[in-house]
Amino acid sequence: MRRLRSLTLCWLVVALSSSLLITSGGCSKGGSKDKAPFYKWLDVGFTFDRNMDNCGSIKVRTQAKGTSISPGGKFGKACRFAGNATFKIDDLRVPNEGTWALWFRLDRDANLQQEMRIIDANHYRFSILEGRLNLFFHDGQWRSHSTTEQMTPREWVHAAMTWSQDEVRFYVNGMLVRTRPYSGAPTKRVCAPVVGARWTGSGNGFKGDIDELLIYGRALAVEEIIALQTSGLNEAQTPEYIVSTREEVTLE
Numbered sequence: 001m002r003r004l005r006s007l008t009l010c011w012l013v014v015a016l017s018s019s020l021l022i023t024s025g026g027c028s029k030g031g032s033k034d035k036a037p038f039y040k041w042l043d044v045g046f047t048f049d050r051n052m053d054n055c056g057s058i059k060v061r062t063q064a065k066g067t068s069i070s071p072g073g074k075f076g077k078a079c080r081f082a083g084n085a086t087f088k089i090d091d092l093r094v095p096n097e098g099t100w101a102l103w104f105r106l107d108r109d110a111n112l113q114q115e116m117r118i119i120d121a122n123h124y125r126f127s128i129l130e131g132r133l134n135l136f137f138h139d140g141q142w143r144s145h146s147t148t149e150q151m152t153p154r155e156w157v158h159a160a161m162t163w164s165q166d167e168v169r170f171y172v173n174g175m176l177v178r179t180r181p182y183s184g185a186p187t188k189r190v191c192a193p194v195v196g197a198r199w200t201g202s203g204n205g206f207k208g209d210i211d212e213l214l215i216y217g218r219a220l221a222v223e224e225i226i227a228l229q230t231s232g233l234n235e236a237q238t239p240e241y242i243v244s245t246r247e248e249v250t251l252e
Contacts, residue, residue: 075232097164121191143180164219174229
């Protein structure tokens with residue numbers, strides 16, 4: 001067993017209230033999801049500033065190998081990867097609509113000619129290929145986007161993808177850069193994303209920092225993506241939804 005100090009998995013608070021519903025897309029009190037604050041639809045969020053709790057019946061287990069916490073995150077702390085470090089999220093649900101978003105920063109000596117997987121669940125992934133950011137979503141066909149410009153080491157980049165109704169949307173630094181058609185259902189309903197390497201857990205290692213890894217059970221709107229890109233997951237603004245155990249988390 002390895003002990004990874006201060007690794008954060010922050011979740012939504014589950015209130016003991018008869019009005020609380022555990023939905024297919026996250027924790028939400030009764031009412032329209034369109035009117036609920038988007039923090040309520042967070043399935044799992046790694047800010048690396050706080051420790052972990054869970055959201056109702058939704059259970060996510062993590063396994064870590066060789067990761068460390070860096071104080072120089074985009075917002076607070078970040079998780080540091082040295083090219084052979086990973087952690088894994090088991091039994092992650094992939095609903096009919098959702099959002100994956102994160103900040104990343106490549107190390108100065110990262111090999112841009114080598115493919116690096118930022119987060120990879122085989123059918124869904126963010127990666128660096130030939131120095132460019134690539135975003136992939138699979139619904140029976142590959143829906144993808146690759147940036148035209150190469151990534152610059154030591155610069156933070158925000159990447160996000162959403163899927164709902166008939167579109168997959170890709171965002172870079174808060175801007176919508178590509179839309180693709182969407183069949184309405186993901187290929188896999190449950191996946192096990194590996195952060196920092198290929199979905200098998202080895203190879204294509206990422207070298208750099210990752211911060212604010214957030215996975216939602218709803219497709220966030222463009223203004224919500226911009227809010228994440230601008231402020232991150234701000235506990236001060238949403239204290240009723242974010243919890244912190246202030247305890248160390250032991251990870252395999």
